[in-house]
Amino acid sequence: MTDGARAGDAVASVSAADVVRRVVANLELVVRAPRATLELCVLGLLAEGHLIIEDFPGVGKTMLAKSLARSLHLSFSRLQFTPDLLPTDVTGVNVFNQKANEFEFKPGPVFGNILLVDEINRASPKTQSALLEAMQESQVTIDGTTYALELPFLVVATQNPIEYEGTYPLPEAQLDRFTARLSLGYPPLAEEARMLAEQTTAPPLERLGRVAGRADVLAAIETARAVYVEESVGEYVVRLLRHTRSSSRLALGASPRAGIALLRMAKARAVTAGRDFVLPEDVQAVAVPVLSHRLILGPEARATGLAGEEAVEEALGETPVPA
Ligand SMILES: Nc1ncnc2c1ncn2[C@@H]1O[C@H](COP(=O)(O)OP(=O)(O)OP(=O)(O)O)[C@@H](O)[C@H]1O
Ligand SMILES: [Mg+2]
Numbered sequence: 652m653t654d655g656a657r658a659g660d661a662v663a664s665v666s667a668a669d670v671v672r673r674v675v676a677n678l679e680l681v682v683r684a685p686r687a688t689l690e691l692c693v694l695g696l697l698a699e700g701h702l703i704i705e706d707f708p709g710v711g712k713t714m715l716a717k718s719l720a721r722s723l724h725l726s727f728s729r730l731q732f733t734p735d736l737l738p739t740d741v742t743g744v745n746v747f748n749q750k751a752n753e754f755e756f757k758p759g760p761v762f763g764n765i766l767l768v769d770e771i772n773r774a775s776p777k778t779q780s781a782l783l784e785a786m787q788e789s790q791v792t793i794d795g796t797t798y799a800l801e802l803p804f805l806v807v808a809t810q811n812p813i814e815y816e817g818t819y820p821l822p823e824a825q826l827d828r829f830t831a832r833l834s835l836g837y838p839p840l841a842e843e844a845r846m847l848a849e850q851t852t853a854p855p856l857e858r859l860g861r862v863a864g865r866a867d868v869l870a871a872i873e874t875a876r877a878v879y880v881e882e883s884v885g886e887y888v889v890r891l892l893r894h895t896r897s898s899s900r901l902a903l904g905a906s907p908r909a910g911i912a913l914l915r916m917a918k919a920r921a922v923t924a925g926r927d928f929v930l931p932e933d934v935q936a937v938a939v940p941v942l943s944h945r946l947i948l949g950p951e952a953r954a955t956g957l958a959g960e961e962a963v964e965e966a967l968g969e970t971p972v973p974a
Pocket of ligand 1: 681682683684707708709710711712713714715769835838846850
């Protein structure tokens with residue numbers, strides 16, 4: 652692809668499977684994290700979803716979101732959530748223009764393609780819900796006027812798993828709005844050493860090139876939407892959800908919204924494999940990151956240290972797989 656084609660970004664020229672392959676390969680150049688984790692981020696984008704990263708400070712979350720935007724020539728913005736942040740700081744606000752003698756809309760950070768929201772649990776519930784609404788609706792309404800967000804729109808929210816003091820933890824009902832939860836973790840020793848060496852000489856993010864453009868992403872999203880789901884596979888997804896709903900160890904199982912997210916991610920994965928139909932293995936491959944954060948454990952399960960991940964594994968293990 653020439654630079655000219657990139658600048659215009661008008662027509663898609665990269666196949667959906669190639670978009671994923673190229674972006675994952677590009678992310679691998681800068682972010683030291685398991686390939687599956689990086690792939691999950693790109694699948695989230697194709698599945699029109701949003702991601703929540705639960706991890707410690709300084710493990711590459713910002714780096715990941717920035718590299719994703721850079722790889723695809725998408726706009727990037729970052730918001731640090733704080734208790735005094737207002738809903739309009741997220742969505743945008745009408746400001747009075749003295750010259751024109753009228754109000755004009757000043758779009759907020761949700762009008763970018765990739766929005767990194769750091770410490771989502773530190774803003775007030777009101778501000779959190781303004782963001783979650785924008786995520787859900789892909790639009791915002793300010794003073795009675797509705798504005799459509801620019802697509803693609805991917806929120807990458809972060810949450811620190813240890814520091815809960817003075818925070819407003821997202822209730823499970825809100826976590827349900829996130830397509831997948833992931834964590835980066837610490838890289839293996841040799842990788843981390845290499846990363847330190849790179850960062851202190853020539854940080855690779857500065858040299859990271861684009862591998863596809865916005866039009867390619869939008870086309871890939873359409874391709875993922877069009878992926879065929881056979882009846883038995885659709886039912887398989889519902890059976891998995893039902894397994895979590897009937898589990899005596901869970902206080903709350905997976906919602907229909909969780910099922911939609913699961914199927915969307917499975918479709919995006921099928922695209923990555925160059926298929927135009929979903930296999931049960933696509934569903935299985937994404938089930939843990941898509942479902943685990945949405946389940947509420949019962950008191951007994953909590954006491955025995957069961958985690959959402961294990962409940963999903965159990966559902967996968969006990970639900971018959973369609974042939
Ligand atoms: N897994 C990793 N791969 C590549 N670089 C990393 C990784 N972890 C940390 N770094 C480097 O460490 C520095 C901090 O990373 P980054 O800002 O992305 O962390 P963060 O998770 O966003 O931290 P915070 O929670 O404080 O915002 C960057 O220079 C980044 O390049
Ligand atoms: Mg950061």
